[in-house]
Amino acid sequence: MATDQAAGVLDAQIAESLRPKRPLYVTVWNLVRQNPLGVFGLLIVVGLVIVAVFAPLIAPHDVGTLETSAQVKADPSWSNLFGTDHLGRDMFSRVVFGARISLMVGFLAVGGGTAIALVLGIISGYAGGAIDNVIQRAVDTAIAFPGLLLLLILAQVLGPSVQTVILAVGIFIIFPVTRVVRGAVLSERNNQYVEAARAIGASTPRILFQHIAPNIVALAIIIATTLLGTAILAEAALSFLGLGIPVPNPSWGTDVAEARNHLPLHIWWAFFPGAAITLTVLAFNLLGDSLRDVFDPRLRGRL
Numbered sequence: 001m002a003t004d005q006a007a008g009v010l011d012a013q014i015a016e017s018l019r020p021k022r023p024l025y026v027t028v029w030n031l032v033r034q035n036p037l038g039v040f041g042l043l044i045v046v047g048l049v050i051v052a053v054f055a056p057l058i059a060p061h062d063v064g065t066l067e068t069s070a071q072v073k074a075d076p077s078w079s080n081l082f083g084t085d086h087l088g089r090d091m092f093s094r095v096v097f098g099a100r101i102s103l104m105v106g107f108l109a110v111g112g113g114t115a116i117a118l119v120l121g122i123i124s125g126y127a128g129g130a131i132d133n134v135i136q137r138a139v140d141t142a143i144a145f146p147g148l149l150l151l152l153i154l155a156q157v158l159g160p161s162v163q164t165v166i167l168a169v170g171i172f173i174i175f176p177v178t179r180v181v182r183g184a185v186l187s188e189r190n191n192q193y194v195e196a197a198r199a200i201g202a203s204t205p206r207i208l209f210q211h212i213a214p215n216i217v218a219l220a221i222i223i224a225t226t227l228l229g230t231a232i233l234a235e236a237a238l239s240f241l242g243l244g245i246p247v248p249n250p251s252w253g254t255d256v257a258e259a260r261n262h263l264p265l266h267i268w269w270a271f272f273p274g275a276a277i278t279l280t281v282l283a284f285n286l287l288g289d290s291l292r293d294v295f296d297p298r299l300r301g302r303l
Contacts, residue, residue, distance in 0.1 A: 012097070015225070031160070034293075035290040035293060037286045037289070037290065038280075038289065038291070038293070039288030040283075041284065041287035042283075042287050043053050044283035045287055047283065048099050048283070051096055051099050051100075052099045052103045052104075054250065054253075055096050055099065055100045056096050058096050059092070059096040060090065061089070061092075063090075063093050063097050063106055063248075063250045068219050070083065071088065072082060073085065073086055078269055082268060083257070083266070083268040083269065084199070084269075085266075085269050086262050086269075089280075091255070091268065091270075091272055093250075095250075095272050098252045098255070098273065098276065099276065100200070101162065101249065101250065102232045102235060102236070102251070102277075104166075105162065105166050105169065105232065106167045106228045106231040106232045106284075107228070108207060108263070109165075109167075109170040110169075110224050110227050110228050111175060111224070112166075112170045113169070113170035113172070113173030113227075114173065114177055114223065114224045114227070116174050116212070117173065117174045117178055117181055118177075118181055118216075118220050120174070120178045121179070121181025121185060122181060122212060122213060122216075123208070124182045124185075124205075125182040125183070125186045125188075125189065125207055126183070126185055131201065134176070136179070139175045139176075139179055142174075142186030143176060147172055148237065148241070149233075149239060150172055150242060151169070152238075153232055153235070154167070154168035154171060155243035156193070156243060158176050160242070160243050160244060160246045161245075162247060162249070165235050165238055165239075165245065166240070168234075171297040172234065173227055173230075173231065177220075177223055181219070181220065182221060183217060184219050185212060188212050188215055188216065189212065196213065199237075204253070206259060211226070220293075220297040221291065222288060222291045223288075224289030225284060225287055225291055226228065226289070226292075228284040229281035229283070229284035229288075229301075230281075232284070234272050235251070235253065236251070236253030237253060238252040238253065239254040239257070240254070240256055241250040241257070242257070252273040252276050252277050253273075255270070256270045256273050256274050259273075
């Protein structure tokens with residue numbers, strides 16, 4: 001019986017090796033055709049990254065300098081594409097530089113939080129017993145707090161700054177991701193490749209980070225991509241409440257809050273930062289959903 005199974009596996013491998021390989025452009029076209037919304041989200045994300053990296057070259061005005069020649073609360077025009085705020089500052093320049101801060105907070109917070117959650121989730125799921133109970137009870141306690149309340153407490157204790165926002169959002173991300181990673185590890189730790197590693201005497205750290213971790217990296221990438229939108233929205237919420245990016249640094253949430261607090265209301269002042277927040281969160285959500293479809297063979301079509 002074992003010989004027949006081995007022969008069957010060998011025949012399948014030979015058949016796979018003899019199957020003609022599809023050109024790369026065909027595979028890419030199939031991905032684009034099957035995930036048009038994901039490609040749309042990817043294009044927006046790439047555009048935002050380019051805007052953030054080259055912000056000093058793209059922005060026509062300095063965000064920290066009052067434009068005395070600009071009209072206060074001016075409507076969009078050729079000289080001020082998004083209009084101006086109550087101090088005559090160019091809103092297009094502020095939205096461009098706000099993209100740099102928002103993406104920096106998103107990538108650093110999500111990257112750090114996901115990395116820590118990956119380690120905790122792997123250890124919790126593989127070790128089990130008392131270690132698993134301690135980690136999961138801590139996760140349960142943290143998740144019991146409303147997310148926004150936890151962010152407000154951390155921001156209030158540490159004081160408003162870019163570093164505080166990154167730390168607060170990163171801590172907020174750790175706990176739910178830890179639980180998801182633990183569930184994935186529980187399904188992986190009893191697979192044959194893990195048992196084979198134990199049989200040949202592989203150490204626990206080697207099993208965890210050379211055998212189990214690579215098999216859940218795709219899951220971590222999907223989670224991190226989806227959470228980038230959540231992190232940017234959390235930064236905007238903290239800045240809107242005055243506990244995020246301190247003034248006069250450009251922040252989409254801060255600009256929306258200032259527009260709300262000044263009368264008479266000037267719709268363009270709040271519209272463009274709010275549209276930037278909405279478009280960014282939408283792009284990361286679309287990209288994350290498409291990555292899930294691509295990496296999960298149960299959800300994707302044949303490429």
